Amino acid sequence: MTEKEWIHFLKKYLFEEFPVLKSKNEDCAVIKLSEKEYLLLTTDALVEDIHFSWEYTSFYDLGVKLATSNLSDLAATGGSPDFALLTLGSSKPLEKFWLESFMEGLISTLEKYGAKLIGGDTVKSPVFFVNLVLIGKTENPILRKGAQVGDYVFVSRPLGESAAFLKEIKRTPLEKIPEHLKRAHLHPEPEIQLGITLSYYNLATSMIDISDGLLLDLWRICEENEVGAELWKERIPIGLNATLEEALSGGEDYALLFTVKEENLEKLEKIAQKLNRTFFMIGKIIHEKELYLSEKNLKRKIYPLGFNHFQ
């Protein structure tokens, strides 16, 4: 079963009526509690040798990564994180020396964004894994659904450094890799503040966090809205030491990708100044259900890697 088939399969079983917002493709489950209060619920697991490698991931890093991947899902919905539950799966007895580093990474990252750990459990497992459940809230959830033809596509920061780290680590010892690449992969920042701000000012018509690569995550937005997108090659912000390829298809950037109506571009510019940030306008939503990468007069069709739909 491909990812697309799985989503289609799952849809049959999902409850998608009030007070639950259509959730099959969202980063979080969104539940309406009252007129101006939505509960957000997300969970994400990291499995050893699948989602991380002990070769270059410390226990501290793992804690950071677990918190970040969950926080980023909440950020993509415009949410403020509140509470988290931890599950540890391990075949070996828990040892204080590594648990302390792991918890430090986890808790410091959660607390930085206002989230509190309120429960934890361990299960025996032949493979080591960590799982987090995160709940939060928002007055105005931003969904993947909402982008319209003519909206501009933005990303919140340069892309590809996380993927560049993964390339470097194959040929360079960890201690010789530039600090900013290590940070990009091991301690990326979830865009909680930005998500909250875009939600507050109602500036984004749709939003997603870039966890599987710009093209793939942009295509998810396109599919959800039955539209396509044109990207302007020269506008795509490429991280230091990263390539265009890594910026387009590298994963785990945890930047936000969002779409904005033309009439709101000025407001967005003011917000950017206020937050002392630069947002990168990289393209436009189009009617034709395709992705294009354009450069001067050249416009070519592109396909997100790793997405079964295109095979």
Added chain:
Amino acid sequence: MTEKEWIHFLKKYLFEEFPVLKSKNEDCAVIKLSEKEYLLLTTDALVEDIHFSWEYTSFYDLGVKLATSNLSDLAATGGSPDFALLTLGSSKPLEKFWLESFMEGLISTLEKYGAKLIGGDTVKSPVFFVNLVLIGKTENPILRKGAQVGDYVFVSRPLGESAAFLKEIKRTPLEKIPEHLKRAHLHPEPEIQLGITLSYYNLATSMIDISDGLLLDLWRICEENEVGAELWKERIPIGLNATLEEALSGGEDYALLFTVKEENLEKLEKIAQKLNRTFFMIGKIIHEKELYLSEKNLKRKIYPLGFNHFQ
């Protein structure tokens, strides 16, 4: 690190202030939303060959078991289940034939108790596991904390059949095992209705679901309240084909254990009649921090199996 050390260790990192009710030892995390509204949050993972065996567990059974173990945690807090999120970890591609059975078991069990699946995700994992997140609510959470000296100890149904199944399956083919033993282990019922009723009438001073055996779970109540308990051997309801040993120490019964003040015994009796149920009064909370099993004039100290504290 023993379980006790883990709980002690974790406590340092947990947030336990308003609006979160002290949660380190509870079945659910309990968050106060308003004067009469508490959000309940729980998560539970089942890992192949650890929490279940393919030898006698069908995919349908696994779906039932995943729903039940989470629902039972909610029942133990007096909650009504609302929404669930599923995570599947698998090394192999998902196949429709087993996914459909699994989802049928999961969804039918969730729906029976009013819970709705609102999201699902898959991750690659060298070992097969399933994880559920469940949220619910209650006006009046029943915690492990609350039992007082003199309170009577009740269990909601006969115990030990789930453990008796595990003994039988070692020497008897599945199809020859009595139906009620199969049901007890493979399709146990979470006591959602009872939990809600006890919460509504405020009849239980403390409550827990029996997932790790009567003695061990009773001892958890005792530890939380710095008390002990005396059990009356002849009053302990032993399931059909089960032994006293299995009733005392077998796991996965998913019955509720709760404590009731003497002044409320009559009310409880009325509730039992109304629900057409029998509740089993099996002992009493005592001041001395020990467990006793008494029979006529004999009273001997007993120790819950598998709990490090006693080693």
